Amino acid sequence: MFPTDRMRRRRSNEMIRNMLTETRLHPNDLMLPLFFDESLDSIKYTDSMPGVPTYPLSKAAEVSERLYSAGINAVMLFGIPRRKDAEGSGAFAKNGVVQSAIRKIESTSDLLVAADLCMCEYTDHGHCGIVCEHGVDNDLTLIKYRKIAESLADAGAHMIAPSGMMDGQIMNIREALDDSGHKEVPIMAYSAKFCSGFYGPFRDIAHSAPSAYGRETYQMNPANGREAMTEMRRDIEEGADIIMVKPAMPYLDVIKQAKNELCIPIAAYQVSGEYAMIKAAAANGWLDERRTMMESLISIKRAGADILITYFAEEVLKELKK
Template identity: 60%
Template sequence: MSSNLRDMVRETDLSVKDLIYPMFVNENLRAPKPIGSMPGVKAYPVGKAAAEAKSAEALGIPAVLLFGIPKRKDERGSEAWNEKGVVQRAIREIKKETDLTVIADLCLCEYTDHGHCGVLHGEVVDNDSTIELYGLTAIAQAEAGADIIAPSGMMDGQVGLIREALDDAGFESVPIMSYSAKYASAFYGPFRDAAESTPRFGDRRTHQMDPGNLREAMREMAADIDEGADILMVKPALPYLDVIREARLAFDLPIAAYNVSGEYAMVKAAAANGWLDHDRAMMESLLSIRRAGADMIITYFAKEAAAKLGEM
């Protein structure tokens, strides 16, 4: 069969428009800083974030997802909703310099001095106190110009409270991309290095999902839809392709999948050792996520994959 005919009968395609580029913006930096466990990925000072986002836009990538690391952390993560906080400043700069869709990750783990996703009661995250702060953060991000708010804390009721907070503040048209099925995964390790968000004690299994559970993921997604989510997310992607597929079959909303730091780092490490072809493995991985049913893919490969797609 010729290559032209193979292309004609291909069932699933990958486009640069499917890609979302995650970026780390670190208030403590004066120059971009490579992330050792994520070859090719850097954290950027606020003043360099717009230039990096612009380089993604030049490749045809339509959106960026922002994570912030502040200079000051406290027990409540109060820099998260500071109007002059790191993500809010980066949003303004990127919106000024590009036409990208800017997605703001919303969690407190990068902002708290203990590394957990919200307010602690003893050594346990207090759900209700935490989501109140998520509402404040969502408003600050929307006021800065965020096009989409992406709550990742996996707190019960977070989507409903954020939707209400945005609506009350006049941001009825700002959509919510909910990390609806976020698993307590071993594949987040490199991210925690980049985001400086490793918990000082304990773990996040009290609120992130058990890797053995699929039906629970469906319940979590259905609950987020009821609360007002506009986009559902599955995280990680590759170990949970079955969850992406079930979500695609069950729900009409757009499905996002997060090709997380550990998935990225594995391909990079194997390729560096000559154990696999980097570009083929990258493109096959991303295509499999699309084939499972994801409409959009958050991936650290975004710029490399976009360049590769531009060659095709």
């Protein structure tokens, strides 16, 4: 006890502080989201997501080679099709935007390619499934999810990441992958995906804001931590290999509880709104961008995340190399 035990002695110089650091970021922790738009001829930037490009398909090979050479080991792919329809048919097209991007990426690099499985980027109504008279029809949507999973795996995706929050989606996708000869392809489930206000900039990029009503009937109530644990346990029972909490920083308590109670790898998605807030505050001189970026990601890893899905991945790598 004080004055014998002086905690500040352990912080007295940089070498001691570095030696006693409990939580560290590593390049293997990081997964970078990538956007490809089938209708683009050149790279596009979106105001609400500064520094985050949307690529034309023609750039897929070049981008993957550059990222891999820079030290990025894993990416998560999202696609914006040239045309959208009520069935989200572009999501399972053999030559769809993500399927084509996967083939181009794998021809030039050894990046681990995870493919987001959802329909909101592909439907003209912006919802994550088949819309009927009373909202999104869960079981009709599962039929589409099976087709999407098979299509993405056939294209060469190393990991499938279902994000629609339909009941039974993991069981159905696991069956579809196994039946189509893709037993080795793991599922990273968006198990605790909350109905959050932090998704706005993503929807700007993907043109995927829902029409008519919101997504409260399938995404989780932000107030419900116990329900999140039930969702994660259920996905594990259905065959998930990795579970995810999304967003990340507003739900550190959920990540921590999952780490303590569930023996399975945990991913956390630092979503577009989390990224955009830091960027906007830094642009106004209110925050130190580098320090805040690193602190935010360390907090997510300290809570228990094994995989950090973040738009800051390239910038973090530069810091780690320093």
